[in-house]
Amino acid sequence: MDPVIAEEHWNLRLYVAGQTDKSIRAIRNLNRICAEHLNGHYTIEVIDLMDRPQLAEGDQILAIPTLVRRLPEPIKRIIGDLSNEERVLIGLDIRPLTKA
Amino acid sequence: MQQLKKTSSGIKGLDELTCGGLPAGRPTLVCGGPGCGKTLLATTFLVMGALNDNEPGVFVSFDERIPDLGANVASLGFDLPDLQKRGLIAMDHVFLDRRAIEEAGDYDLEGLFVRLAYAIKKVDARRVVLDSIDSLFAGIPNIAIVRSELTRLFAWLKERGLTVIITAERGDNGITRNGVEEYVSDCVIVLDHRVVEQSSTRRLRVVKYRGSTHGTNEYPFLIDQDGITVLPVTSLGLAQIASTERVASGVASLDAMLEGKGYFKGSSILLGGAAGTGKTSIAAHFAEAACRRGERCAFFSFEESPSQLARNMGSIGIDLQPWVDKGLLRFHAARPSLQGLEPHLALMLKEISDFQPDVAVVDPLSALLAIGSLHQTQGMLLRLIDHLKTVGVTSLFTSLQNHDDQSRIAISSIMDSWIMVENRRAGNDLVRRLHVIKSRGMAHSAEMRRMLITRSGVQLVDLQTGLEGA
Numbered sequence: 001m002d003p004v005i006a007e008e009h010w011n012l013r014l015y016v017a018g019q020t021d022k023s024i025r026a027i028r029n030l031n032r033i034c035a036e037h038l039n040g041h042y043t044i045e046v047i048d049l050m051d052r053p054q055l056a057e058g059d060q061i062l063a064i065p066t067l068v069r070r071l072p073e074p075i076k077r078i079i080g081d082l083s084n085e086e087r088v089l090i091g092l093d094i095r096p097l098t099k100a
Numbered sequence: 101m102q103q104l105k106k107t108s109s110g111i112k113g114l115d116e117l118t119c120g121g122l123p124a125g126r127p128t129l130v131c132g133g134p135g136c137g138k139t140l141l142a143t144t145f146l147v148m149g150a151l152n153d154n155e156p157g158v159f160v161s162f163d164e165r166i167p168d169l170g171a172n173v174a175s176l177g178f179d180l181p182d183l184q185k186r187g188l189i190a191m192d193h194v195f196l197d198r199r200a201i202e203e204a205g206d207y208d209l210e211g212l213f214v215r216l217a218y219a220i221k222k223v224d225a226r227r228v229v230l231d232s233i234d235s236l237f238a239g240i241p242n243i244a245i246v247r248s249e250l251t252r253l254f255a256w257l258k259e260r261g262l263t264v265i266i267t268a269e270r271g272d273n274g275i276t277r278n279g280v281e282e283y284v285s286d287c288v289i290v291l292d293h294r295v296v297e298q299s300s301t302r303r304l305r306v307v308k309y310r311g312s313t314h315g316t317n318e319y320p321f322l323i324d325q326d327g328i329t330v331l332p333v334t335s336l337g338l339a340q341i342a343s344t345e346r347v348a349s350g351v352a353s354l355d356a357m358l359e360g361k362g363y364f365k366g367s368s369i370l371l372g373g374a375a376g377t378g379k380t381s382i383a384a385h386f387a388e389a390a391c392r393r394g395e396r397c398a399f400f401s402f403e404e405s406p407s408q409l410a411r412n413m414g415s416i417g418i419d420l421q422p423w424v425d426k427g428l429l430r431f432h433a434a435r436p437s438l439q440g441l442e443p444h445l446a447l448m449l450k451e452i453s454d455f456q457p458d459v460a461v462v463d464p465l466s467a468l469l470a471i472g473s474l475h476q477t478q479g480m481l482l483r484l485i486d487h488l489k490t491v492g493v494t495s496l497f498t499s500l501q502n503h504d505d506q507s508r509i510a511i512s513s514i515m516d517s518w519i520m521v522e523n524r525r526a527g528n529d530l531v532r533r534l535h536v537i538k539s540r541g542m543a544h545s546a547e548m549r550r551m552l553i554t555r556s557g558v559q560l561v562d563l564q565t566g567l568e569g570a
Binding site for chain 2: 015017022025029049054056061062063064066077080084085088090
């Protein structure tokens with residue numbers, strides 16, 4: 001196991017707007033990628049802007065879905081339904097565990 | 101056919117140009133290059149709507165930060181923070197940094213819709229500004245998504261009956277750089293800021309207005325401490341009412357040449373002559389006489405400063421200062437070369453609509469003619485004179501000119517009256533001679549009169565009067 005990842009905690013926030021296909025796919029993809037690569041050191045918060053629209057401005061959300069990596073710093077953002085796993089890993093700055 | 105509903109744009113002159121304002125409940129595209137006044141126009145639309153028309157608004161800025169937007173218009177007396185506090189305007193700065201975005205799969209721009217809907221609900225908005233839409237194209241990596249979302253956005257805005265201004269950069273090929281005009285088919289306004297021979301001119305043109313008549317020319321506009329003013333060009337035809345009322349010229353002996361009654365009210369008078377023939381003196385008499393009657397006079401001076409004028413006219417017994425103090429006489433002195441012809445005329449028209457004078461003096465008109473090409477100046481002068489007539493202002497234009505000067509004669513054809521003064525050598529003396537070349541609608545004197553400038557003003561006497569005169 002990668003010792004660096006073991007020490008870090010990943011705080012991820014996924015912005016969606018309603019239960020759309022894209023939103024559902026993004027949630028499913030994010031859960032899978034985290035489970036595979038982050039070894040339990042993560043929290044995922046899903047924010048539905050249909051319920052809490054006031055949060056869109058603060059995190060500068062325009063594209064939906066948007067994934068924001070709040071921790072570790074610096075803040076990173078990835079847009080899309082996260083179906084392209086490679087781009088998600090690059091965006092989150094995670095080295096894939098499967099490759100050593 | 102159902103009349104298109106219109107909403108006041110809040111911009112002076114623009115509503116007249118568009119026969120009532122912007123299309124209500126629909127989007128209007130305002131495009132132009134950097135620094136041409138797009139954001140100011142959009143902000144004015146929003147602020148005026150909120151203050152005057154009971155239509156709160158939402159400002160979505162893709163470029164400038166909210167505090168900067170507020171600071172930019174504070175000098176115009178627009179207090180954006182206060183309007184936000186009072187719930188009349190909601191503002192949202194959409195910041196897009198393409199470098200900090202990673203794309204990983206399919207997405208849409210629902211976040212923009214959520215933010216818009218939230219802001220609209222907050223103030224119960226009837227108006228929306230999106231400034232400028234190009235930042236979306238620059239900030240979102242997938243242009244196909246931007247395009248399909250824009251289509252959806254405009255449908256969404258229309259569905260809600262919102263009156264919208266979208267700003268966009270001017271393009272080299274199409275009207276806009278990113279072809280935004282494809283999405284906005286109702287009304288398109290182009291702003292332009294040109295610098296020709298070191299003088300800057302701003303122009304506005306309504307390129308398209310579906311279902312409405314509109315002026316199609318390029319109209320000059322001003323940006324000053326009062327915000328944007330589009331030249332209030334009125335009547336495109338000859339619809340003015342010809343008054344039968346008369347206005348004294350201020351020189352009794354000149355009135356005598358004009359059926360003893362003077363000029364027609366609302367007419368335009370050209371007073372031509374060589375240098376030093378006393379044109380300004382006749383103009384000063386005209387101004388003073390108006391003030392004596394309790395009327396207002398706007399005096400546009402392009403060669404002398406107000407204090408110079410006051411001193412020089414004082415020497416021939418015309419005291420103008422009391423009328424300035426009473427607020428009946430307003431001087432506007434400006435160097436003609438300071439700016440282009442159109443800004444000058446725009447300023448003059450603005451003063452006319454602010455001050456609402458009964459009479460106006462332009463001294464000399466030839467100073468303005470020197471700025472632009474003949475064709476251009478004639479077009480602009482026609483509009484100026486047209487406007488003065490429409491609002492019933494009797495106006496006197498002095499002009500440095502000789503009898504055989506063809507270009508000046510072309511200008512005279514649009515004037516109602518044309519008076520010439522000339523210098524003739526008679527022995528060792530220079531004799532000033534005045535005659536009325538034309539004066540429409542009256543049996544004016546065809547005589548040539550000798551003009552004396554005395555310590556108590558201008559007098560016209562018989563040509564044969566002794567050369568020692570005064």
